[in-house]
Amino acid sequence: xxxxxxxxxxxxxxxxxxxxxxxxxxxxxxxxxxxxxxxxxxxxxxxxxxxxxxxxxxxxxxxxxxxxxxxxxxxxxxxxxxxxxxxxxxxxxxxxxxxxxxxxxxxxxxxxxxxxxxxxxxxxxxxxxxxxxxxxxxxxxxxxxxxxxxxxxxxxxxxxxxxxxxxxxxxxxxxxxxxxxxxxxxxxxxxxxxxxxxxxxxxxxxxxxxxxxxxxxxxxxxxxxxxxxxxxxxxxxxxxxxxxxxxxxxxxxxxxxxxxxxxxxxxxxxxxxxxxxxxxxxxxxxxxxxxxxxxxxxxxxxxxxxxxxxxxxxxxxxxxxxxxxxxxxxxxxxxxxxxxxxxxxxxxxxxxxxxxxxxxxxxx
Amino acid sequence: xxxxxxxxxxxxxxxxxxxxxxxxxxxxxxxxxxxxxxxxxxxxxxxxxxxxxxxxxxxxxxxxxxxxxxxxxxxxxxxxxxxxxxxxxxxxxxxxxxxxxxxxxxxxxxxxxxxxxxxxxxxxxxxxxxxxxxxxxxxxxxxxxxxxxxxxxxxxxxxxxxxxxxxxxxxxxxxxxxxxxxxxxxxxxxxxxxxxxxxxxxxxxxxxxxxxxxxxxxxxxxxxxxxxxxxxxxxxxxxxxxxxxxxxxxxxxxxxxxxxxxxxxxxxxxxxxxxxxxxxxxxxxxxxxxxxxxxxxxxxxxxxxxxxxxxxxxxxxxxxxxxxxxx
Numbered sequence: 040x041x042x043x044x045x046x047x048x049x050x051x052x053x054x055x056x057x058x059x060x061x062x063x064x065x066x067x068x069x070x071x072x073x074x075x076x077x078x079x080x081x082x083x084x085x086x087x088x089x090x091x092x093x094x095x096x097x098x099x100x101x102x103x104x105x106x107x108x109x110x111x112x113x114x115x116x117x118x119x120x121x122x123x124x125x126x127x128x129x130x131x132x133x134x135x136x137x138x139x140x141x142x143x144x145x146x147x148x149x150x151x152x153x154x155x156x157x158x159x160x161x162x163x164x165x166x167x168x169x170x171x172x173x174x175x176x177x178x179x180x181x182x183x184x185x186x187x188x189x190x191x192x193x194x195x196x197x198x199x200x201x202x203x204x205x206x207x208x209x210x211x212x213x214x215x216x217x218x219x220x221x222x223x224x225x226x227x228x229x230x231x232x233x234x235x236x237x238x239x240x241x242x243x244x245x246x247x248x249x250x251x252x253x254x255x256x257x258x259x260x261x262x263x264x265x266x267x268x269x270x271x272x273x274x275x276x277x278x279x280x281x282x283x284x285x286x287x288x289x290x291x292x293x294x295x296x297x298x299x300x301x302x303x304x305x306x307x308x309x310x311x312x313x314x315x316x317x318x319x320x321x322x323x324x325x326x327x328x329x330x331x332x333x334x335x336x337x338x339x340x341x342x343x344x345x346x347x348x349x350x351x352x353x354x355x356x357x358x359x360x361x362x363x364x365x366x367x368x369x370x371x372x373x374x375x376x377x378x379x380x381x382x383x384x385x386x387x388x389x390x391x392x393x394x395x396x397x398x399x400x401x402x403x
Numbered sequence: 404x405x406x407x408x409x410x411x412x413x414x415x416x417x418x419x420x421x422x423x424x425x426x427x428x429x430x431x432x433x434x435x436x437x438x439x440x441x442x443x444x445x446x447x448x449x450x451x452x453x454x455x456x457x458x459x460x461x462x463x464x465x466x467x468x469x470x471x472x473x474x475x476x477x478x479x480x481x482x483x484x485x486x487x488x489x490x491x492x493x494x495x496x497x498x499x500x501x502x503x504x505x506x507x508x509x510x511x512x513x514x515x516x517x518x519x520x521x522x523x524x525x526x527x528x529x530x531x532x533x534x535x536x537x538x539x540x541x542x543x544x545x546x547x548x549x550x551x552x553x554x555x556x557x558x559x560x561x562x563x564x565x566x567x568x569x570x571x572x573x574x575x576x577x578x579x580x581x582x583x584x585x586x587x588x589x590x591x592x593x594x595x596x597x598x599x600x601x602x603x604x605x606x607x608x609x610x611x612x613x614x615x616x617x618x619x620x621x622x623x624x625x626x627x628x629x630x631x632x633x634x635x636x637x638x639x640x641x642x643x644x645x646x647x648x649x650x651x652x653x654x655x656x657x658x659x660x661x662x663x664x665x666x667x668x669x670x671x672x673x674x675x676x677x678x679x680x681x682x683x684x685x686x687x688x689x690x691x692x693x694x695x696x697x698x699x700x701x702x703x704x705x706x707x708x709x710x711x712x713x714x715x716x717x718x719x720x721x722x723x724x725x726x727x728x729x730x
Contacts, residue, residue, distance in 0.1 A: 147509050159508065172499060177472060182472065183473040193476075370510070371506050371510040373505070373547070374568035379644060
């Protein structure tokens, strides 16, 4: 039996990806999964109080983020965007310090809940908890890119549940009117926490709505990494060349509960959960690359070792990092300090009671 | 030096800054060819074109949210909300996003932007064209809130707001647009944020106001002068960050404090001023910290008799001064 030539007839060739691209994309999908699984272990062990993850979304996230130019283009991610953040330049340590909310956590210095990633260094906008607000920020970034002629593309991600928010309507309308270099990615996993898509949407596909704004809407199988890449490449090319925004809907599966505070068996049957495992992008992508001879046993073993080491390193590092100092908690309300905004000493809850800490009536 | 109306000063501030810095854009409803419903942006579209003067759909959340993104990527947006009453759809973008972006990213991101909006009653605007909304936003650390009362301050504070590194809400009392005139120098000047002004010196009590109420407070102080009452007037100009020292210095000198605001009395911005004075100047007070403010109805009613009933005016303030002075 002939071994396929991994440099000539590999599955990425049709969409313009190299063998090295495919291996790196696979590494990112597998690394994200391993980090994500470690987060749940740490949560169950009582090490971190909260996990919100992206298991089942990783293939779509890596593939759709892939055509963007790092540290040039922009991403407004959401709370499941671990793979997007790693693909766009964040380090596993950055993800893990966010779980531990350490002072060195680049996303927020320990101020935000886990899952609220962001990195100024990598043009990844800080995530907040109100959903869909980030779409307008990405549209604004795209507006600035057009006005300043920077050749940048802005991409935002969210779930199909969030896509029902009014900010999405307002932002898509504006982006389409001005033909902004903007890509809207919906990771449709079929649930808004517990509410199934049939109760969130009166249409099968969120992408159907794109035509109402005058932009293309594309549906892709979120477990088909190369199909996701092809859709994103087309959308990014269109955006960068002045063709305006695109809506990409990736049909993904949510392999975990909504978060560590959710018990999904209350609203999803065992049969459904078992069936959904068939849509896991990780084994599918691995099989696709193995069958094509791109992912040899040797490469896979090396990657597995690298990933294991990266997860251990990220965990050890995050565990070793200090908590933020409460003395820094008043910083960065504004760019400057405003001493006149400082309340009197007793206003900060210091011991000693009213007037004891420096009021002018203090005499004893 | 030339005599200008309040709105002329604002328009000049916008034009001067846009000429100085090409990263400044203006966006909002009707701000383009029409020049805004009050003409604050009149002439800007003709000079700066479609890319820097952007007519938006009727989408306040988008106006603010897009401004946040544009600011992140190097522009200095000056957004206009047509009436402050209509800013509420953008509340989430202002409070959850603009105000928190710097803090939540540990100074990784910021959004230097200005949101201008006309506020206030006395112009037959009824429930939805008369509101004072400042208290919703002064409550939120991370936002700066500016309400100038004179053309000089309006231009100088607008310049400072545009150049500031944080989001600034810039509220303009619409009754002052064409009724208030004042000297505005020709050359470049700025008025710093976070500084109140003592606009009238006095000895017996301090009247604290902002916006239209800063004018009414001065009128009231003049009315009671003949009666032998000497009232000092403080115009706050910036509500947040507050210039606490100017307020406290004045009250510690006069020993009495009357706070004036047009908004509903309960939980209004003046309530915070009252609390600060009571807490930090207690030993200097010779009377209760008092307030003259709008009545606690949900908004300003339309009929002129009802509107007059709602509005704080110089006579109501003068009565408050008389009572406090006699205490």
